[in-house]
Amino acid sequence: MNKPSFWLVVPAAGIGQRMKAECPKQYLKINNRFILDITLSRLLDNAPFKGCMVPLSPADHWWLDSESSQDDRIQTCTGGKERADSVLSALHALAEQADESDWVLVHDAARPCLHADDLSNLIDTLSEHPVGGLLAAPVADTLKLADDGIPPEVAQTVDRSRLWRALTPQMFRFGALRAALESCLESGHGVTDESSAMEFSGKMPVLVEGRPDNLKVTVPSDLALAEFILGRL
Numbered sequence: 001m002n003k004p005s006f007w008l009v010v011p012a013a014g015i016g017q018r019m020k021a022e023c024p025k026q027y028l029k030i031n032n033r034f035i036l037d038i039t040l041s042r043l044l045d046n047a048p049f050k051g052c053m054v055p056l057s058p059a060d061h062w063w064l065d066s067e068s069s070q071d072d073r074i075q076t077c078t079g080g081k082e083r084a085d086s087v088l089s090a091l092h093a094l095a096e097q098a099d100e101s102d103w104v105l106v107h108d109a110a111r112p113c114l115h116a117d118d119l120s121n122l123i124d125t126l127s128e129h130p131v132g133g134l135l136a137a138p139v140a141d142t143l144k145l146a147d148d149g150i151p152p153e154v155a156q157t158v159d160r161s162r163l164w165r166a167l168t169p170q171m172f173r174f175g176a177l178r179a180a181l182e183s184c185l186e187s188g189h190g191v192t193d194e195s196s197a198m199e200f201s202g203k204m205p206v207l208v209e210g211r212p213d214n215l216k217v218t219v220p221s222d223l224a225l226a227e228f229i230l231g232r233l
């Protein structure tokens, strides 16, 4: 039986509303490179992907100015309203090339600080696993559940001993992930990551501990932090 291939999906069709920038955050620059280009190079240069699909917004007019648009390992497709729609669109675009049992890794375009060791560890840990899983970081802060007051007040302090922050890449079998996402979207069950879709289909993804500095650039203060982290990777 052929060894499964590895495919990469990097959702990049968001508008970066929380970043309040003049362009979608994946096209902000660190050391004069688009965040999207940094992210894609850190993935494609550190693992044996058979191909890469990048869902883009229909309104994207930055891609053609990117380094990555010249990389023949990378294909693009049109993303969707939500992140899950964009990921599913990428899986549909890869359907003729990928086998059901191939692995697909999904990584946010907005996470440029992924360490090569975390990528290798995720693949090595899960490549024989029946379901797959995700990079995640144990919660290090005390967590409070807020009431709905304005301003919010503490309703409860949450036991954090078994709480983890989901990161990316998230790594699942191609056919299973596509079916899980289709099921979620058909039933109107909104999900913010691939693991949630797999959980909705009854699976229990593995949590693989990753570096907490695998930052998702989300709000303005994240840009300088990402630059600092990248300077030390």
Ligand SMILES: Nc1ccn([C@@H]2O[C@H](COP(=O)(O)OP(=O)(O)OP(=O)(O)O)[C@@H](O)[C@H]2O)c(=O)n1
Binding pocket: 010, 011, 012, 013, 014, 015, 016, 017, 018, 019, 025, 026, 055, 079, 080, 081, 082, 083, 084, 086, 087, 108, 109, 110, 111, 216, 217, 218
């Ligand atoms: N419809 C969408 C929404 C998000 N994403 C991508 O999913 C990743 C993580 O999403 P998030 O951090 O929420 O990005 P945005 O949706 O752009 O941010 P915001 O919620 O602030 O608008 C990003 O790389 C983003 O480009 C996507 O491909 N398609």
Ligand SMILES: C[C@](O)(CO)[C@H](O)COP(=O)(O)O
Binding pocket: 083, 108, 165, 166, 167, 168, 192, 193, 194, 216
């Ligand atoms: C996929 C993710 O990065 C895992 O933490 C997160 O769910 C993305 O959420 P967002 O609201 O789309 O940024």
